[in-house]
Amino acid sequence: MEWLVFLLPVAALSGWLSARRHYKKHLNRQQSPFDPDYFKGLNYLLNEQPDKAIDVFIRLLEVNSETVETHLALANLFRRRGETERAIRIHQNLIARPSLTAEQRDQVLVELGLDYMSAGVLDRAEQLFLELTNRPMPPVEAYSQLLRIYQQEKNWQQAINVAKKIKYDGQESLGPTIAQFYCELAEQERDIAAHNVQSLLKQALSYDANCVRATLLEAEMLIQEKNYKKAVKTLKKVESQDIEYLPEALPLLEICYINMTNLDKFREYLLALSERHPAIASIHLVLSSIIKQQYDEQEALDYLHKRLQQYPSLEGLNTMIELGNFSSEKLIPLMSDITNHLIQQSRRYVCRHCGFSGKTLHWHCPTCKQWGTIRSTEINLNTLDTKMETS
Numbered sequence: 001m002e003w004l005v006f007l008l009p010v011a012a013l014s015g016w017l018s019a020r021r022h023y024k025k026h027l028n029r030q031q032s033p034f035d036p037d038y039f040k041g042l043n044y045l046l047n048e049q050p051d052k053a054i055d056v057f058i059r060l061l062e063v064n065s066e067t068v069e070t071h072l073a074l075a076n077l078f079r080r081r082g083e084t085e086r087a088i089r090i091h092q093n094l095i096a097r098p099s100l101t102a103e104q105r106d107q108v109l110v111e112l113g114l115d116y117m118s119a120g121v122l123d124r125a126e127q128l129f130l131e132l133t134n135r136p137m138p139p140v141e142a143y144s145q146l147l148r149i150y151q152q153e154k155n156w157q158q159a160i161n162v163a164k165k166i167k168y169d170g171q172e173s174l175g176p177t178i179a180q181f182y183c184e185l186a187e188q189e190r191d192i193a194a195h196n197v198q199s200l201l202k203q204a205l206s207y208d209a210n211c212v213r214a215t216l217l218e219a220e221m222l223i224q225e226k227n228y229k230k231a232v233k234t235l236k237k238v239e240s241q242d243i244e245y246l247p248e249a250l251p252l253l254e255i256c257y258i259n260m261t262n263l264d265k266f267r268e269y270l271l272a273l274s275e276r277h278p279a280i281a282s283i284h285l286v287l288s289s290i291i292k293q294q295y296d297e298q299e300a301l302d303y304l305h306k307r308l309q310q311y312p313s314l315e316g317l318n319t320m321i322e323l324g325n326f327s328s329e330k331l332i333p334l335m336s337d338i339t340n341h342l343i344q345q346s347r348r349y350v351c352r353h354c355g356f357s358g359k360t361l362h363w364h365c366p367t368c369k370q371w372g373t374i375r376s377t378e379i380n381l382n383t384l385d386t387k388m389e390t391s
Contacts (some may be wrong), residue, residue: 068094068104072111084119091115106132110141122149133165140166151369156184179208180363180371186217197221212238212245213363213372219252228256239273244375246273247282248361254286263290274307281313281378288319297323313378314339350377 075090091112095105109128116125126149132142143166150159160181163174182204189196197217204214215237222231231252238249257266270287277283284307292300301323308316318339350357352375354368362374 068100068108072108075111075115079115079118082118084115088112088115088119106135106139110139110145113142113145117145117149122153125149148369151364154184156181156188160185175207176211177371179204179211179214182207183211183213183217183363186214190221194221208372210241211372212241212248215241216245216248216252219249223252223255226259228260232256232260236269239276243277243280246277246280247376247378250282250286254290263294266290267294278307279311281311281315284308284311285315285319288323292323315378348377349374 071090071094075087078084078087078090091108094100094108095112100108109132113125113128113132116122116128126146129142129146129149132138133146143162146162147159147166150156150162160178163178163181166174182200186197186200186204189200198221201214201218204211208214215234219231219234222228222234235249235253235256238245253269254266257263267287267290270283270290274280274283274287284304288300288304291303301320304316304320304323308320318336321336321339348359349361351365351368351370351373353370353373354365356365356367356374357377361376364371365373
């Protein structure tokens with residue numbers, strides 16, 4: 001019955017068009033305004049034979065400049081319902097008609113390519129979109145869909161080639177996206193051809209100077225090469241690139257300074273950093289760890305207590321409990337268990353574009369497919385209620 005509700009308006013429209021053509025052709029008001037096939041189509045529809053009904057109605061809808069949009073709307077509805085075979089059939093029927101203009105033909109080819117993508121036949125979709133890009137004035141949609149295909153196939157070099165050809169009027173540049181593609185290539189090359197990685201990361205930063213991922217990858221390679229001094233210089237760029245990614249850089253900086261046996265310098269840097277960004281809990285946690293290593297737990301506890309009074313955070317509270325030495329032997333394990341549980345259950349990374357959240361950092365959002373939109377979220381006590389309500 002769902003088919004009946006959906007196709008009756010289409011049937012009515014097809015009947016009307018057929019009647020109008022019939023009337024114009026014969027100029028005889030006494031003739032029946034309906035094509036006999038119209039009633040045949042209705043009969044198929046009423047007898048729950050939608051495939052045969054569709055064939056009839058497609059024949060009735062003569063393809064011309066007035067009905068192309070009707071065909072496209074019908075096929076798109078099929079595709080959205082997951083009935084891609086029917087959508088493909090309608091689009092192929094359209095393409096076979098010589099009456100289409102060049103612009104209409106390109107539009108139908110784009111829709112047919114989308115049908116193939118919906119059906120998972122990526123090679124045929126790719127072939128169609130590549131054909132469209134060879135037109136004198138290729139539709140932007142063809143490049144956009146090729147980009148989707150190459151990302152899905154993880155063919156990053158092809159994705160880069162296509163992305164460079166896309167030009168959106170008045171929209172955001174694809175530079176940051178291209179930078180992420182170069183980072184993907186760099187990750188692939190790390191264990192295969194490490195000598196190519198530096199060049200790929202340089203390309204990434206040329207398209208997006210604020211690409212934190214490229215900076216972190218470069219620093220990791222420098223650490224592997226034991227070039228800690230250069231790694232520190234590289235990691236310090238994260239503060240100006242995107243301060244919200246600083247928590248990802250701090251553990252790497254700690255590794256560098258420990259290996260350089262220069263914790264004094266690291267402590268000075270963290271103190272300066274905490275003055276510039278006092279609300280970032282990660283800075284205080286790392287700094288309290290360094291103070292503990294250099295002095296003792298009490299010094300670290302005093303520092304952390306002072307900071308938590310100004311900028312309370314759940315992570316800071318948990319660290320303070322672990323550092324503390326309170327009289328109750330049961331209080332510390334209980335509070336530590338609760339705070340640890342909250343930290344583990346909290347959603348630490350959130351996409352700013354679509355709201356996707358998870359416990360690990362994704363450079364490519366699994367939901368909206370945007371690059372570099374996921375940020376680390378720290379649990380501050382003044383926003384904890386809001387976070388728990390939306391989780």
